[in-house]
Amino acid sequence: MNDYSDVLYLTAAMVIYSFLTINTARSFLSTSETVIRSDVEYRTIMRAQDVIEQVKLVQREDENMLDPTHIDYMFANYPITENETFGYSDEYTDTFIIDASSEFIDEGDPLIKRYRVTVNVVNESVDPSTSVDLIFIKSFER
Amino acid sequence: MNLGLATTYIIGGLMLLSILAYNYSLFNSTVETTSSVITQNKLDNIVSILQNDLNRIGYDRGVSDAFVMAEDSxxxxxxxxxxxxxxxxxxxxEWALTSDPDTNTTNPNDLVLIRTxxxxxxxxxxxIEYQYSVRDFEINYYDIDGNVTATLxxxxxxxxxxxVESNEPYLTKKDGTEFYYRSYWKRRIVANNLIY
Incomplete structure (x- = not known):
């Protein structure tokens, strides 16, 4: 057995070394995934902010656009799927599933009408997918 | 030659190669992660200032004469x-993308974006002039109905x-092809002072 002791020591050292390298590689892979995910989340938040920006544009006379029961309801066709190409020569594409809704907040105030707009954007470029929720309160003076 | 010694050299050599390959891979991964974080920070800095500026278009100016010039870049x-x-x-x-390459970085794709x-x-x-390095900068303008407009x-x-791209390549292939980390931002901003 003495003849094989060095080989056993070496085998044990190689196994330990393998575990160390695998764990370090896994840790770096995880870091890379986090970096990529943060970029994807960044773009998903931008998409949700764009919807909020469109709500900001709604004028007092177009208030019905935020009324879910009205024919002019701006989110009637939601959720929608949008493809967005970007990059210097549009070499990248992101697919977003955008859902949005609004609800009237009954404050009992005869002078102000408020609507709570909820936007949910999902980007499935990464697994698990990235989801962003934004809430915006739009007020109209009566 | 002693068989034991030869075996030791072979196994030791394999271990050494393995360690070197591992070290190379670790180094590349570190460079990629670091350059990606730096690039994201670089973009974040530009975006913070840009958002502040764009959200205040027309503020203290009324709704007319907010724009002096509105072009693609x-x-x-x-x-x-x-x-x-x-x-x-x-x-x-003023925000303007020049066609001048940014000589402050080694990235040949970087152009100078000027904020005056x-x-x-x-x-x-x-x-006061500030300079940033970007890969691309584009602006589109829309009216209240979402149609593209050129009327100020x-x-x-x-x-x-x-x-934006990283200042340094995170990977250079044997044929000399360099890979730069890219980070991107796009938003349509409705300035509060332009709606009434």
């Missing part, structure tokens, strides 16, 4: 960018696209 607008600055009510701000800010437009000499007084929405 340059915009000049009026607005009070920071409260209580300068003696004039509004500032004059004058808090007292009545005194042109007070202009009709602009209500401004869509900006910024693409």
């Amino acid at each position: 340059a915009v000049i607008f009026r607005g009070n960018i920071f409260d209580n600055d300068g003696s004039d009510d509004f500032d004059l701000v 800010w004058n808090q007292t437009p009545s005194i042109p000499a007070n202009e 007084d009709d602009i209500v929405q401004v869509e900006v696209e910024v693409l």
Whole structure:
């Protein structure tokens, strides 16, 4: 057995070394995934902010656009799927599933009408997918 | 030659090669992660200033004459960018992408993006210039209905696209192809002072 002791020591050292390298590689892979995910989340938040920006544009006379029961309801066709190409020569594409809704907040105030707009954007470029929720309160003076 | 010694050299050599390959891979991974974080920070800095500026278009200026120039890669607008600055009510701000390569980075794709800010437009000499390196910078303008417009007084929405690349390549292939980390931002901003 003495003849094989060095080989056993070496085998044990190689196994330990393998575990160390695998764990370090896994840790770096995880870091890379986090970096990529943060970029994807960044773009998903931008998409949700764009919807909020469109709500900001709604004028007092177009208030019905935020009324879910009205024919002019701006989110009637939601959720929608949008493809967005970007990059210097549009070499990248992101697919977003955008859902949005609004609800009237009954404050009992005869002078102000408020609507709570909820936007949910999902980007499935990464697994698990990235989801962003934004809430915006739009007020109209009566 | 002693068989044991030869075996030791072979196994030791394999271990050494393995360690070197592992070290190379670790080094590349570290460079990629570091350059990606630096690039994201670089973009974040530009975006913070850009968002502040764009959200204040027309502030303290009323709804007319907010824009002086509106082109694909340059915009000049009026607005009070920071409260209580300068003696004039509004500032004059210009964002313009030049075709000049940025010599401060080794990335040959980097172009110079200039932000010129004058808090007292009545005194042109007070202009302050900031420079950023970007890969691409594009601006589109829309009216209140979301249609593309070139009429300055009709602009209500401004869509900006910024693409930045890392200053250094995170990977260089044997054929010399260099890979740069990219980070991207695009938003359509409705400035509060342009809607009424």
